[in-house]
Amino acid sequence: MTIAYVLIVVAVLALAVLVIVRRRLATPVAIDARAAMPELLVDRVAERPTLVDGPPSLNQRLTSSRGVFERVRSLTGSGAVGAEQLDVVEEVLLRSDVGVATTNVVLDELRTNGAPEGVAGTVRRVLLDSLTSERSVRESADPGRVPVWLFVGVNGVGKTTTIAKLAQRLVDEGRSVVLAAGDTFRAAAADQLEEWAKRTGADIVRAGEGADPGSVVHDALGRADARGADIVLADTAGRRANSTNLLDELAKVRRVADRAPGQVVETFMVLDATTGQNAFSQAREFLAAATVTGIVLTKLDGTARGGIVVAIERELGIPVKFVGLGEGVRDLIAFDPVAFVDSLLDA
Numbered sequence: 159m160t161i162a163y164v165l166i167v168v169a170v171l172a173l174a175v176l177v178i179v180r181r182r183l184a185t186p187v188a189i190d191a192r193a194a195m196p197e198l199l200v201d202r203v204a205e206r207p208t209l210v211d212g213p214p215s216l217n218q219r220l221t222s223s224r225g226v227f228e229r230v231r232s233l234t235g236s237g238a239v240g241a242e243q244l245d246v247v248e249e250v251l252l253r254s255d256v257g258v259a260t261t262n263v264v265l266d267e268l269r270t271n272g273a274p275e276g277v278a279g280t281v282r283r284v285l286l287d288s289l290t291s292e293r294s295v296r297e298s299a300d301p302g303r304v305p306v307w308l309f310v311g312v313n314g315v316g317k318t319t320t321i322a323k324l325a326q327r328l329v330d331e332g333r334s335v336v337l338a339a340g341d342t343f344r345a346a347a348a349d350q351l352e353e354w355a356k357r358t359g360a361d362i363v364r365a366g367e368g369a370d371p372g373s374v375v376h377d378a379l380g381r382a383d384a385r386g387a388d389i390v391l392a393d394t395a396g397r398r399a400n401s402t403n404l405l406d407e408l409a410k411v412r413r414v415a416d417r418a419p420g421q422v423v424e425t426f427m428v429l430d431a432t433t434g435q436n437a438f439s440q441a442r443e444f445l446a447a448a449t450v451t452g453i454v455l456t457k458l459d460g461t462a463r464g465g466i467v468v469a470i471e472r473e474l475g476i477p478v479k480f481v482g483l484g485e486g487v488r489d490l491i492a493f494d495p496v497a498f499v500d501s502l503l504d505a
């Protein structure tokens with residue numbers, strides 16, 4: 159018995175000593191870490207300024223569009239959907255420019271099958287079902303050819319800014335990029351692109367005001383080929399005395415860009431999300447002149463009509479490949495339907 163007591167007391171004492179020793183050991187380390195922290199933090203912040211202009215957060219940039227969807231997000235309950243809730247869904251979808259056709263698909267689904275996953279969940283699913291395009295972006299050409307991305311769209315939609323953003327992205331990935339200042343309508347257009355070339359580290363080929371845009375693109379291809387550059391991004395004018403001239407000119411630029419050593423691997427039509435339904439009439443004109451392989455939808459940050467992405471894909475049958483979320487050089491992201499729809503509909 160006594161031996162057992164002694165053993166227990168010794169064990170308890172040993173445990174107590176162990177705990178005290180560990181605390182002693184732990185405390186100074188913790189104090190040291192605290193003391194060192196402010197300096198460490200300052201160093202880190204100073205070292206990584208890119209934190210400030212890293213990829214933008216969708217929720218932050220889509221504030222206006224998220225605001226419109228707030229009323230759908232706040233609809234509670236699941237199962238059968240009442241007339242009032244259907245009205246809210248209809249109004250929100252139309253206000254955000256999702257378009258009549260897709261809005262009707264959503265309403266039919268809610269009427270017929272109710273909302274087993276909640277109203278917002280059902281809207282989310284139907285919107286995602288309508289965003290199933292193939293969105294891969296081609297960056298390489300056939301052997302011996304230089305890949306060209308051609309950018310078309312009316313004046314002011316954001317072509318030049320988009321080119322700068324994509325150039326930055328490609329340069330960040332280690333590619334060598336040549337910009338072709340094919341908007342020769344005003345000298346300021348080439349100046350603007352040249353400024354971006356400097357900032358992004360891309361090379362640029364430009365000519366004077368009124369020069370033939372085809373020859374600018376031709377020269378850019380020559381330069382890219384001679385220097386073994388990875389890709390040419392070609393800007394174009396969004397205006398001419400009349401639209402027939404503009405479209406003829408674009409067709410010609412495209413022919414030049416697609417002739418060896420060049421090969422057009424993507425033709426991006428740039429559309430401004432804030433113009434709403436007007437974007438469609440613009441788009442159709444351009445579609446007649448160029449084989450568009452992808453849409454860049456700019457200024458989604460500045461509009462409550464973010465649903466226009468859905469309408470564009472449905473009406474034009476062309477995938478939205480990138481979206482612009484601001485004026486900064488990193489404010490462009492590859493369009494991801496799940497992240498986008500979640501941003502609108504996740505609580």
Ligand SMILES: Nc1nc2c(ncn2[C@@H]2O[C@H](COP(=O)(O)OP(=O)(O)O)[C@@H](O)[C@H]2O)c(=O)[nH]1
Pocket residue numbers: 311312313314315316317318319320396456457458459460481482483484485489
């Ligand atoms: N808020 C916002 N502004 C943009 C975006 N993309 C372009 N812009 C602005 O739109 C204006 C016209 O852009 P620009 O690239 O010159 O258009 P371009 O005439 O088609 O070349 C400029 O003030 C840009 O900063 C975007 O995604 N968001």
Ligand SMILES: [Mg+2]
Pocket residue numbers: 317318319341347
């Ligand atoms: Mg421009």
